[in-house]
Amino acid sequence: MTYDDNNIFAKILRAEIPCKKIYESEHALAFHDINPQAKIHILVIPKGKYISFADFSKNASKDEIEGFFKAVGKVAENQNLVDDGYRLLTNHGVNAGQEVPHFHIHIFGKQPLGPMISKI
Ligand code: 5GP
DSSP: OOOOTTSHHHHHHTTSSOOOEEEEOSSEEEEEOSSOSSSEEEEEEESSOOOSHHHHHHHSOHHHHHHHHHHHHHHHHHTTOTTTOEEEEOOOHHHHTOOSSSOOEEEEESSOOOOSSSOO
16 A cells, blocks of 8 residues: 555645644644544644554654654643543554554543443
């Protein structure tokens, strides 16, 4: 599978479509999910062209990986999610129902988040 330059997050990175930006660094961009599933639902994406976590963890540089995960932590902290708790989630591939083929981490918070997975 090759990276699709026309995926929605690639367009957000190129500022071709808007987003509600929360944080930006050399390696990451964070913005509100357009269809929030919790009181706080933020997406953090790397600036590089990585399809999913599998691609990112295998092919991103140490700087990109460090910069990206530091950004996730910083966003959670800046949004005051640390004391009450929050959840990180990433979907890779079909079984996980990944919709957008640009690696992203969801951050959920500001409410009790229930069980991790609804049922087996
Ligand atoms: P996935 O299922 O790939 O893990 O999650 C994709 C997420 O991207 C979904 O939660 C969906 O609501 C969000 N999303 C899809 N299109 C847009 C968009 O144009 N803008 C923003 N901010 N979020 C989007």
